[in-house]
Amino acid sequence: MTDPPTDKLRPLRIRLTVVFLAALLIGPGLGSHLAGGDPENVRFLFGVPALYLWLVFTCLVMTSCILIAARTLWRDED
Amino acid sequence: MDYIPHITLILYLVGLLALGILGLLKGRRAKHAEADYYLASRGQGVLTTSLTIMATYFSGFAILTFPGWVYGNGVPPMFYALNLPVAAAAIYILGNPIRRIGRKRGYITPADMIADYYGDSQFIRGMVAFLGALYVVPYVVMQVKAGGILAQGLFPDIANVTLLGQELTMENAGVGALSLITMTYVIVGGMRSVAWTDVLQGLLLLSAMLLSGVVVMHALGGPSGYFKEVSQLDGQLLTMPDAPAKFNAWHAVTFCAFASLASIVQPAQWMRFYAARDSATLRRTAIAFSTILPICFIFGVFLVGLGGRTLYPMLADGSLPVGLTNPDQIVVRVIQDLFPELLGTVGVILVSLILVAVMAASMSTADSNLHALSAVATRDVYHQLRPKAGEKERTWFGRAVIVIATLAAAGITYAGSGTNLLNTIAAFFFLAMAFSAQLLPITIDLLFLRRGTKAGAVAGLVAGMIVVFLFPPLGALLFGEDSALISSTGKLKVLLDVGFCGMVVNTIVFVVVNRFTTAPDAAHREAFAQDLRNQPQLKADLPISKQ
Incomplete structure (x- = not known):
């Protein structure tokens, strides 16, 4: 892989880290409470429990961060 | 069939x-x-x-x-x-x-x-x-x-x-x-x-x-x-x-x-x-x-x-x-x-x-x-x-x-x-990841920070391990199911991962002891950092036999 200058990648590294950690904290945390609703008033989206869709979304965000990092930040050095 | x-x-x-x-x-x-x-x-x-x-x-x-x-x-x-x-x-x-x-x-x-x-x-x-x-x-x-x-x-x-x-x-x-x-x-x-x-x-x-x-x-x-x-x-x-x-x-x-x-x-x-x-x-x-x-x-x-x-x-x-x-x-x-x-x-x-x-x-x-x-x-x-x-x-x-x-x-x-030995091993099994988590502070230190000391690492590991031992099911084997300590750690365990709890104490002890003890010498740390970064070592850092 090509090796772009480190300083140019710094903003991307910071953005990916922030998004990844935010997804990790908000996904199972506050977001899950907001997305899923409460036991008396369960939320659904297209007939699917919203809590399950929220999990899929959170996982997608975290995995995307890894894929972007693997394509741009992580260098094959040997 | x-x-x-x-x-x-x-x-x-x-x-x-x-x-x-x-x-x-x-x-x-x-x-x-x-x-x-x-x-x-x-x-x-x-x-x-x-x-x-x-x-x-x-x-x-x-x-x-x-x-x-x-x-x-x-x-x-x-x-x-x-x-x-x-x-x-x-x-x-x-x-x-x-x-x-x-x-x-x-x-x-x-x-x-x-x-x-x-x-x-x-x-x-x-x-x-x-x-x-x-x-x-x-x-x-x-x-x-x-x-x-x-x-x-x-x-x-x-x-x-x-x-x-x-x-x-x-x-x-x-x-x-x-x-x-x-x-x-x-x-x-x-x-x-x-x-x-x-x-x-x-x-x-x-x-x-x-x-x-x-x-x-x-x-x-x-x-x-x-x-x-x-x-x-x-x-x-x-x-x-x-x-x-x-x-x-x-x-x-x-x-x-x-x-x-x-x-x-x-x-x-x-x-x-x-x-x-x-x-x-x-x-x-x-x-x-x-x-x-x-x-x-x-x-x-x-x-x-x-x-x-x-x-x-x-x-x-x-x-x-x-x-x-x-x-x-x-x-x-x-x-x-x-x-x-x-x-x-x-x-x-x-x-x-x-x-x-x-x-x-x-x-x-x-x-x-x-x-x-x-x-x-x-x-x-x-x-x-x-x-x-x-x-x-x-x-x-x-x-x-x-x-x-x-x-x-x-x-x-x-x-x-149902035998005591198997029950004890099962108790260790449930806390295995919590014990392993105690390696994280020193791993992160030596990979990225290199500010820790030997005394800090040992003190942190011991503190983290002791904390894990205080949680059920291991703690219950040591102190009894009904002890106040196990009741408290049992409640905490429902809220937070046990490994995390041990690691918090481990990190605090590690940082505090590091402040009062001496880190490995600068040349050793730099040589280690260079090997981690994949950079050639400076000639002066190499052992004489390799210069």
């Missing part, structure tokens, strides 16, 4: 032994016996590395306990799958510098690296080896036991087996057979055999996880029918509970962030980083781990747990329906009922394959941990006591450790459940 489970199991076990022998043949010409036996000469490629890391990461827990949690508690436990992207990121971010410096400096165990950085201290090497053993030993015993239980599940109609005039239960016969086969291929081929069998076991495990979810969804009328049934479930199963209920958000966050990292720095995984061929291998492994595993969980085996709840609803008083004695049995129950009904003979074959895959999950964890235990006992204990021992002698000692550990594990499980 009756012979399908027998044939599947025999083919699987013969396949494992064949891979073990292939590993032996491949390693015969190796120049360095020890590095070949423990690290496959540091040449493992993407397929082997990714599948051996995945197979080692998951025990029978993945395909039995996790869906059992979903069956009992609905969607909330599914959030624990978010530990997978965290572990995937750690495979590259922690694993690649570990691989790089391991190759340069010839490390084999985690303690080789940690002790080297903190001043070649025997005490810190012993501490790290002890922490590794606290993770590895209970895993070996419990996975051997799980293999026996699964053998019983594969042949439910066979109550007893007679062997050399001795009547054995199917569970004990399974424990004996699986221990013998696992021990054989680990002994003959070392890391290469373990990793190659992990490839077979990992492929079986991942296919089984995904396939079982697809079939359950199909049985309930496709995605729309499946979710229509699921939407009828109790609202508590479809919403996140508030703390301190089980599987609350606090516990999910701390588990995902720290239990995953603890599993990644345990000895067997750490050695897999040393064994990876290059950085591209670990980069691609991280990609595979972050994409394949979440799919297999979220669209596979989790759906079996949730669909199982609609197919086998719990009784009004909250007890399990007839045919289930434990929520962990839900996957086996669902596939045994649905697959033959939907797919006929193919279904019967698939049931056998999936049960073998569950067995594979246990065996792949047991073999990796046995192999890691052998490395830790040889490098961190035997070699320190007998520094003159050559590579070949050490490798044979390691093989002897594997034999002794396997016989001990089989003996403990044969002695029967």
Whole structure:
């Protein structure tokens, strides 16, 4: 892989880290409470429990961060 | 039809032994016996590395306990799958510098690296080896036991087996057979055999996880029918509970962030980083781990747990329906009922394959941990006591450790459940990841910060371990179920991951002691940093003989 200058990648590294950690904290945390609703008033989206869709979304965000990092930040050095 | 489970199991076990022998043949010409036996000469490629890391990461827990949690508690436990992207990121971010410096400096165990950085201290090497053993030993015993239980599940109609005039239960016969086969291929081929069998076991495990979810969804009328049934479930199963209920958000966050990292720095995984061929291998492994595993969980085996709840609803008083004695049995129950009904003979074959895959999950964890235990006992204990021992002698000692550990594990499980020893080991098993997590502060320090001191590292490790010992179930064995301390830590455990709690104390003690003690000298730290960064060492830093 090509090796772009480190300083140019710094903003991307910071953005990916922030998004990844935010997804990790908000996904199972506050977001899950907001997305899923409460036991008396369960939320659904297209007939699917919203809590399950929220999990899929959170996982997608975290995995995307890894894929972007693997394509741009992580260098094959040997 | 009756012979399908027998044939599947025999083919699987013969396949494992064949891979073990292939590993032996491949390693015969190796120049360095020890590095070949423990690290496959540091040449493992993407397929082997990714599948051996995945197979080692998951025990029978993945395909039995996790869906059992979903069956009992609905969607909330599914959030624990978010530990997978965290572990995937750690495979590259922690694993690649570990691989790089391991190759340069010839490390084999985690303690080789940690002790080297903190001043070649025997005490810190012993501490790290002890922490590794606290993770590895209970895993070996419990996975051997799980293999026996699964053998019983594969042949439910066979109550007893007679062997050399001795009547054995199917569970004990399974424990004996699986221990013998696992021990054989680990002994003959070392890391290469373990990793190659992990490839077979990992492929079986991942296919089984995904396939079982697809079939359950199909049985309930496709995605729309499946979710229509699921939407009828109790609202508590479809919403996140508030703390301190089980599987609350606090516990999910701390588990995902720290239990995953603890599993990644345990000895067997750490050695897999040393064994990876290059950085591209670990980069691609991280990609595979972050994409394949979440799919297999979220669209596979989790759906079996949730669909199982609609197919086998719990009784009004909250007890399990007839045919289930434990929520962990839900996957086996669902596939045994649905697959033959939907797919006929193919279904019967698939049931056998999936049960073998569950067995594979246990065996792949047991073999990796046995192999890691052998490395830790040889490098961190035997070699320190007998520094003159050559590579070949050490490798044979390691093989002897594997034999002794396997016989001990089989003996403990044969002695029967309910004994004090097995209960104690089970208690350690439930806290294994919490012990392993205590390596994280010093790992992060030596990889990225290099400000810690030997005294700080030791003090932090001891403090973290003591904290873990205070939590149930271990704490309850030491202080009694009714003590005020266990009552408090029990409440805290519901809210926060135990490893996280230990790690917080560990880090505080580490930082405080670092402030009052002396760090390794600057030249040593710089040389270490250069080896971690893949930069050529300055000539002045090299030993005189190499200048």
